[in-house]
Amino acid sequence: MTLTRAFLAIIRRDLVLAFRRRAEMINPLLFFILVITLFPLGIGAQPNLLQAIAPGVIWVAALLAAMLSLDGMFRSDFDDGSLEQMLLSPHPASLLVLAKVIAHWLVTGLPLLLVAPLLAVFLGLPSHALGVLLLTLLLGTPVLSLIGAIGVALTVGLRRGGMILSLLVLPLYVPVLIFAGNAVQMAASGLPVDAQISILTSMLLLALVLAPWPTAAALKMSIH
Amino acid sequence: MTIKPVTLTGERLSCIRDDRVLFKELNFTLPEGQVLLLEGKNGSGKTSLLRILCGFREADAGRVLWCGEEIDDSRYYADMAYVGHLDGIKKELTVLENLNVSLALGRPGRYSIFDALEKVHLAGYDDVPAQSLSAGQKRRLSLARLLITHNQLWILDEPFTSLDKAGIALIESLMREHCAAGGMIVLTSHHDIDLHDALVQRIYLS
Numbered sequence: 001m002t003l004t005r006a007f008l009a010i011i012r013r014d015l016v017l018a019f020r021r022r023a024e025m026i027n028p029l030l031f032f033i034l035v036i037t038l039f040p041l042g043i044g045a046q047p048n049l050l051q052a053i054a055p056g057v058i059w060v061a062a063l064l065a066a067m068l069s070l071d072g073m074f075r076s077d078f079d080d081g082s083l084e085q086m087l088l089s090p091h092p093a094s095l096l097v098l099a100k101v102i103a104h105w106l107v108t109g110l111p112l113l114l115v116a117p118l119l120a121v122f123l124g125l126p127s128h129a130l131g132v133l134l135l136t137l138l139l140g141t142p143v144l145s146l147i148g149a150i151g152v153a154l155t156v157g158l159r160r161g162g163m164i165l166s167l168l169v170l171p172l173y174v175p176v177l178i179f180a181g182n183a184v185q186m187a188a189s190g191l192p193v194d195a196q197i198s199i200l201t202s203m204l205l206l207a208l209v210l211a212p213w214p215t216a217a218a219l220k221m222s223i224h
Numbered sequence: 225m226t227i228k229p230v231t232l233t234g235e236r237l238s239c240i241r242d243d244r245v246l247f248k249e250l251n252f253t254l255p256e257g258q259v260l261l262l263e264g265k266n267g268s269g270k271t272s273l274l275r276i277l278c279g280f281r282e283a284d285a286g287r288v289l290w291c292g293e294e295i296d297d298s299r300y301y302a303d304m305a306y307v308g309h310l311d312g313i314k315k316e317l318t319v320l321e322n323l324n325v326s327l328a329l330g331r332p333g334r335y336s337i338f339d340a341l342e343k344v345h346l347a348g349y350d351d352v353p354a355q356s357l358s359a360g361q362k363r364r365l366s367l368a369r370l371l372i373t374h375n376q377l378w379i380l381d382e383p384f385t386s387l388d389k390a391g392i393a394l395i396e397s398l399m400r401e402h403c404a405a406g407g408m409i410v411l412t413s414h415h416d417i418d419l420h421d422a423l424v425q426r427i428y429l430s
Contacts, residue, residue, distance in 0.1 A: 046395070084310065084312060088305070089330060090302065091329065
């Protein structure tokens with residue numbers, strides 16, 4: 001299938017690019033780690049307080065790290081004309097965009113998942129909540145990338161779109177933050193979290209299906 | 225089923241930018257095997273017209289037809305290729321990786337990647353990162369993209385920029401070959417192109 005080949009070629013290209021620019025790509029991850037490690041230092045020796053705020057801190061840091069990484073999603077493609085070439089391809093632009101978002105998540109979202117357990121232990125999150133924390137990150141961070149893609153696509157044509165991007169995207173991130181943070185908190189107190197997980201799953205499925213279209217349309221507008 | 229002749233048609237195209245009319249009521253029909261050369265001063269709307277033909281911009285009036293159908297409803301995007309001001313080359317990727325991505329995005333064309341590199345005199349550069357190519361070599365690399373994917377219509381925005389004399393002659397010979405095989409080309413250029421006059425339609429934008 002040529003569409004599958006194009007889809008995989010885009011993912012592969014973006015992963016190779018990320019690997020060759022790894023200094024840039026590691027930024028959001030470092031940010032995530034730094035923010036979380038600064039909290040215990042700032043708050044001092046209050047393990048109960050730390051434990052209580054751990055889910056919120058981890059999720060807020062993940063959300064800000066995702067925001068930080070967004071601008072790179074289409075910027076270089078926009079600047080060097082690869083985006084034009086991608087949109088001129090006979091394949092549906094929304095699927096090619098989805099490939100880019102997936103590659104972006106693999107590079108910026110997945111590493112957060114890998115270091116989160118360590119940081120959670122560091123903040124004293126009970127170990128029985130670790131599984132739920134990982135699950136919420138697994139379901140939630142792709143949503144952040146997918147929603148963020150729409151915002152970046154709208155602002156990539158603006159020279160200084162950073163501020164507008166934050167204003168545009170942050171409110172849309174709030175539901176993810178609420179349900180994910182709440183799920184981890186509940187899990188820490190040993191309560192069931194099925195409802196929150198179901199809602200996060202539905203958010204992910206909706207975003208997967210619905211976000212690529214407006215992203216592709218916004219990119220077409222941006223390259224005007 | 226009747227086979228419609230392959231044509232690119234502009235019907236009463238207008239483009240207005242910041243209250244300035246760049247062109248209006250522009251009509252043309254480009255049949256197979258011909259070249260449409262857009263001429264005019266800087267800022268006369270040549271690039272705008274090309275971007276309208278690519279579908280990046282909507283014309284303020286009029287429409288663009290491919291084989292008699294609106295470009296969005298036809299197989300236009302499977303038949304065309306565009307090389308613009310921006311070369312669409314990822315500088316961190318090697319020449320070969322760049323072309324592989326272009327190939328995956330389109331359909332395989334007349335030449336294999338290695339034949340195409342030979343054609344544009346970049347043979348042996350396949351493992352070189354694109355950022356260490358010179359400006360002229362980058363331009364030839366982006367033109368190599370035209371050869372490896374299947375396309376009938378080439379839309380070229382100043383294809384001769386940063387090419388030396390040999391490079392220009394090379395691209396002209398590729399253009400002649402493309403037209404001889406029934407291809408069509410729309411281009412802007414400040415250079416005079418060395419193509420048979422019978423093949424070339426000129427539009428002067430002022």
